[in-house]
Amino acid sequence: MENQKLKKYLEEWLEEITISEIQEKFASGDLTSKELVLLYLHRISHFDYELHSILEINPDALQIAEALDLERRESGSRGPLHGIPILIKDNIDTHDKMHTSAGSLALKDSIAPKDSFVAEQLRKAGAIILGKTNMTEWANFMAIGMKSGYSSRGGQVENPYGPGKFDVGGSSAGSGAAIAANFAAAAVGTETSGSILNPSCQNSLVGIKPTVGLISRRGIIPIAHTQDTAGPMARTVEDAAILLNALCGKDDHDPITKTNPFNGFDFTEFLLKDGLKGKRIGIASEGFLELLNKEKQKVVAAALEMLKTSGAEVIDHIEIPSAKAEWKYDVLTYEFKTDLNAYLNGLHPSIQVRTLADLIEFNKNDEEKMLKYGQAVLLESEKTSGSLTEAVYFDALEFDLHHSTMQGIDFALEKNGLDVIVFPNDEGSHISAKAGYPTIAVPAGYTSLGEPVGITFAGTAYSEPLLIQVAYAFEQMTRFRKVPGLE
Numbered sequence: 001m002e003n004q005k006l007k008k009y010l011e012e013w014l015e016e017i018t019i020s021e022i023q024e025k026f027a028s029g030d031l032t033s034k035e036l037v038l039l040y041l042h043r044i045s046h047f048d049y050e051l052h053s054i055l056e057i058n059p060d061a062l063q064i065a066e067a068l069d070l071e072r073r074e075s076g077s078r079g080p081l082h083g084i085p086i087l088i089k090d091n092i093d094t095h096d097k098m099h100t101s102a103g104s105l106a107l108k109d110s111i112a113p114k115d116s117f118v119a120e121q122l123r124k125a126g127a128i129i130l131g132k133t134n135m136t137e138w139a140n141f142m143a144i145g146m147k148s149g150y151s152s153r154g155g156q157v158e159n160p161y162g163p164g165k166f167d168v169g170g171s172s173a174g175s176g177a178a179i180a181a182n183f184a185a186a187a188v189g190t191e192t193s194g195s196i197l198n199p200s201c202q203n204s205l206v207g208i209k210p211t212v213g214l215i216s217r218r219g220i221i222p223i224a225h226t227q228d229t230a231g232p233m234a235r236t237v238e239d240a241a242i243l244l245n246a247l248c249g250k251d252d253h254d255p256i257t258k259t260n261p262f263n264g265f266d267f268t269e270f271l272l273k274d275g276l277k278g279k280r281i282g283i284a285s286e287g288f289l290e291l292l293n294k295e296k297q298k299v300v301a302a303a304l305e306m307l308k309t310s311g312a313e314v315i316d317h318i319e320i321p322s323a324k325a326e327w328k329y330d331v332l333t334y335e336f337k338t339d340l341n342a343y344l345n346g347l348h349p350s351i352q353v354r355t356l357a358d359l360i361e362f363n364k365n366d367e368e369k370m371l372k373y374g375q376a377v378l379l380e381s382e383k384t385s386g387s388l389t390e391a392v393y394f395d396a397l398e399f400d401l402h403h404s405t406m407q408g409i410d411f412a413l414e415k416n417g418l419d420v421i422v423f424p425n426d427e428g429s430h431i432s433a434k435a436g437y438p439t440i441a442v443p444a445g446y447t448s449l450g451e452p453v454g455i456t457f458a459g460t461a462y463s464e465p466l467l468i469q470v471a472y473a474f475e476q477m478t479r480f481r482k483v484p485g486l487e
């Protein structure tokens with residue numbers, strides 16, 4: 001960089017910087033938001049050629065930053081996210097010069113007719129939406145065996161801890177890789193089943209999959225309304241909590257948000273270093289730990305031994321009756337057609353893909369580009385009526401709700417008198433997803449080859465404050481996260 005001040009910040013300060021530390025620089029006048037955007041754009045332009053984590057940069061980012069700098073000088077800061085660059089997943093609508101495509105070339109020219117709730121909340125908080133992140137196409141609800149992080153629009157996202165060696169995790173792959181690589185302060189991902197937690201574990205990040213209802217889904221390209229949610233992905237629990245504050249809120253256009261008890265709530269009040277003291281924590285191992293390879297099992301075991309020294313009361317080998325249930329994804333199959341058709345119908349008239357059937361036909365017309373992994377999941381969903389009247393759908397929905405709550409998370413919490421449940425890595429994320437319950441992923445170490453491993457803390461509906469408290473205390477005690485060695 002020609003600017004020597006920025007060059008020094010780039011080389012000595014930017015990596016792993018937190019939102020609070022950025023705000024200190026802003027407050028002292030040592031750094032402007034415009035300068036910070038320049039620093040992140042430099043990192044993206046020099047390192048993302050190998051990772052493919054960013055699909056596009058907001059062309060107005062620098063000008064937005066400059067306007068926010070002026071606002072700060074004239075009327076003060078809006079809050080912790082004022083002037084902070086945030087990346088968002090490519091299935092989250094922004095009514096600006098960027099596109100929203102779910103990673104598909106079928107929607108590469110689609111500009112959303114209005115901001116999503118998530119984008120509205122970020123702009124209101126004074127955040128800068130820096131760009132859109134690459135993702136597993138259609139949030140990995142397209143084909144059997146599609147590689148995590150692959151999309152026809154953006155190619156293959158790579159893991160910054162081992163490009164070409166380690167799975168980057170999906171489907172919020174780009175959000176995970178980009179924040180691990182320090183391309184922005186934090187990012188927003190989305191999850192239907194594991195898509196925030198998995199890339200967070202794989203990229204040594206903190207990821208919060210909130211209760212369905214904490215954040216409105218309006219303006220997010222859907223898979224299934226029963227399970228979909230957006231959530232923060234960050235390098236620290238504190239940064240994730242700050243971002244969650246901004247994203248949380250009620251929305252008349254998303255009825256489940258009316259159940260949200262945290263409107264105007266400050267999750268950072270639960271960042272307590274002794275937050276584990278006196279908590280009853282159950283370890284869910286049977287049916288989950290064996291799904292990891294032997295080395296990852298050892299990493300998790302070592303992290304759990306540290307947890308036992310935290311002042312928490314740890315109960316090993318708790319029972320979750322549904323751990324080995326015959327889980328299916330029928331609910332997603334049926335809801336996808338209904339929800340996607342509704343989303344596509346609301347796009348600008350210039351977009352010719354208006355239904356799931358149109359999408360399938362678009363893909364068939366250019367198989368070389370569009371069907372590297374096929375589209376078996378799309379075809380399966382298209383066979384449904386789209387009316388949600390089938391008995392198969394209702395039976396699956398009732399099965400999922402019963403086994404994820406009364407025979408799942410709630411059963412284990414109540415039987416053992418627990419505050420939270422710990423799962424190895426992101427195993428068990430499907431149970432919380434089907435219940436619509438919250439989970440937080442936190443770094444737990446690395447294999448001998450350097451592949452990141454995490455653990456996840458899960459609870460019942462709207463237990464985010466408790467989960468943040470426990471996750472923060474574990475993070476502060478262990479401080480496992482390391483910077484990936486990008487070249």
